[in-house]
Amino acid sequence: MYLSEFYNRLRLDKSLADRTGFNPYYCEIRSGLSDPIIINSESFINLASNNYLGLADDTGVKESAIEAVRKYGASLCGTPIATGYIDLFRRVEERLSKFTGLESSIVLPSCYQANNGLFAAIANNEDLIIIDHYAHSSLVQGIKASGCRIRPFLHNDMDHLSSILEKSLKYRQIFIVTESVFSTDGSIAPLKEITDLAARYNAVPVVDDSHGIGVIGRNGRGILEECGIHHYQGIYTASLGKALANSGGVISGRKDFIDYLRYYCPHLVYSTALPPSILGGVEKVLDIIEKDFSTIGSRMWKYRNILNQSLASSGFKLAQGKAPITSICTGSPEDTVILAKRFYENRVLTTPFIEPSVPVNEGKVRLIAGANLEEKTIDTVVEIIKKLGSEA
Amino acid sequence: MSLEKRVIETIERNLEKKREVKLESRLVEDLEADSFSKLMIIAGLEDEFSVTIDEEDVGRIEKVSDIVENLRLKHPEVEEE
Numbered sequence: 072m073y074l075s076e077f078y079n080r081l082r083l084d085k086s087l088a089d090r091t092g093f094n095p096y097y098c099e100i101r102s103g104l105s106d107p108i109i110i111n112s113e114s115f116i117n118l119a120s121n122n123y124l125g126l127a128d129d130t131g132v133k134e135s136a137i138e139a140v141r142k143y144g145a146s147l148c149g150t151p152i153a154t155g156y157i158d159l160f161r162r163v164e165e166r167l168s169k170f171t172g173l174e175s176s177i178v179l180p181s182c183y184q185a186n187n188g189l190f191a192a193i194a195n196n197e198d199l200i201i202i203d204h205y206a207h208s209s210l211v212q213g214i215k216a217s218g219c220r221i222r223p224f225l226h227n228d229m230d231h232l233s234s235i236l237e238k239s240l241k242y243r244q245i246f247i248v249t250e251s252v253f254s255t256d257g258s259i260a261p262l263k264e265i266t267d268l269a270a271r272y273n274a275v276p277v278v279d280d281s282h283g284i285g286v287i288g289r290n291g292r293g294i295l296e297e298c299g300i301h302h303y304q305g306i307y308t309a310s311l312g313k314a315l316a317n318s319g320g321v322i323s324g325r326k327d328f329i330d331y332l333r334y335y336c337p338h339l340v341y342s343t344a345l346p347p348s349i350l351g352g353v354e355k356v357l358d359i360i361e362k363d364f365s366t367i368g369s370r371m372w373k374y375r376n377i378l379n380q381s382l383a384s385s386g387f388k389l390a391q392g393k394a395p396i397t398s399i400c401t402g403s404p405e406d407t408v409i410l411a412k413r414f415y416e417n418r419v420l421t422t423p424f425i426e427p428s429v430p431v432n433e434g435k436v437r438l439i440a441g442a443n444l445e446e447k448t449i450d451t452v453v454e455i456i457k458k459l460g461s462e463a
Numbered sequence: 464m465s466l467e468k469r470v471i472e473t474i475e476r477n478l479e480k481k482r483e484v485k486l487e488s489r490l491v492e493d494l495e496a497d498s499f500s501k502l503m504i505i506a507g508l509e510d511e512f513s514v515t516i517d518e519e520d521v522g523r524i525e526k527v528s529d530i531v532e533n534l535r536l537k538h539p540e541v542e543e544e
Contacts, residue, residue, distance in 0.1 A: 204479065204500070204503065210500075221502065222502065222503070222506050223499040223500075223502055223503050224503070225477070225479055225503070226479060231477075234510075235506075238510050256489050290516065316491075318510060426497070427497065430479065430497055430500075431495040432495060
């Protein structure tokens with residue numbers, strides 16, 4: 072009896088899918104991230120992945136991953152502190168540091184782990200973390216687990232952040248935490264102002280650049296390049312599974328601090344190292360970005376601008392983000408899922424965000440047009456947007 | 464300024480969207496406050512009145528008037544400021 076109560080309490084609520092006749096989550100894709108992708112034996116245009124530069128299915132990246140498997144095998148069967156630290160692992164750490172302009176880096180199995188492990192290693196109940204209201208769940212969960220005091224500040228509101236800092240005097244250490252590019256609406260944090268405030272109040276800035284690395288900045292090097300920040304003294308994390316088209320997460324910063332994390336970040340020390348295939352893939356992606364970002368990045372921005380223009384002229388309300396993320400403001404969870412369903416019925420895969428990923432009744436349908444998409448694919452999307460706009 | 468007005472203005476300063484806040488407004492249903500919004504509101508009130516609001520009391524707060532009542536009951540000195 073006690074077991075049935077337990078399992079009944081944890082039963083999935085499917086009412087939204089029942090009401091809308093559509094479940095957009097865990098959609099089974101039967102191809103790589105090609106153009107088109109295959110779902111239920113049908114071709115779909117993929118505007119749902121974080122594959123900004125379109126490199127996930129790139130031939131060179133795949134070859135590099137295969138080469139790494141040939142040389143090092145499928146797995147290192149050990150954590151980086153033990154048998155997982157191959158020369159390729161060290162090289163990827165060094166390449167990532169050089170790419171972002173930071174002294175040193177560690178690579179973890181995911182950015183979720185990076186963000187969780189970071190705060191477990193650096194903060195406790197003597198500390199205060201001031202965090203942007205809309206920061207990603209991985210940051211929030213990591214911070215909550217550390218047991219420190221949390222104070223959110225209004226999204227990208229420097230006056231609010233400043234007023235909190237002014238009144239926060241009794242803590243051992245203050246951290247200011249933000250994302251660089253906010254994934255649901257494409258807004259970009261004013262990191263220069265945040266680092267200036269951090270310096271004034273002796274706080275440590277922490278930025279998660281998951282949707283910025285490989286995307287923003289003149290050479291695609293992320294938020295630090297975008298904001299013209301040199302000699303960043305804070306902590307930097309990013310996903311290797313978005314524009315960098317593989318998986319894993321990185322924590323970067325001052326060398327002495329990163330050396331500390333190598334031994335005291337439990338999520339690194341106790342996790343099996345990223346497999347050689349991923350490390351090989353990341354190394355190749357960095358080669359491509361360093362050589363060809365101007366071409367690939369231009370295509371990504373061009374597609375983003377076409378989508379924005381097309382949606383706006385078809386009457387859709389858009390979030391005002393500056394990143395290559397196009398988000399349609401849809402409101403309620405029902406309206407959000409229904410719009411995603413309408414795109415799906417036209418063979419376009421999108422990402423619907425409902426609470427708690429977004430504030431209550433601020434649902435969004437996000438479109439990211441990867442640079443791998445062909446121009447004719449974007450033309451098709453524009454036609455579909457026009458059609459959906461006229462039906463609304 | 465009355466206690467009620469100070470509470471309302473503090474809440475308004477700690478919401479992402481401009482909203483009309485009334486004593487009878489419910490934080491979640493009317494002001495659409497998520498867990499972080501609530502944290503911002505409580506911390507903002509603590510700054511405004513230089514008090515610490517017990518976590519247990521925070522859990523019991525549903526409406527703006529609950530906050531006013533809590534402050535009057537647990538921190539009567541705020542009325543005299």
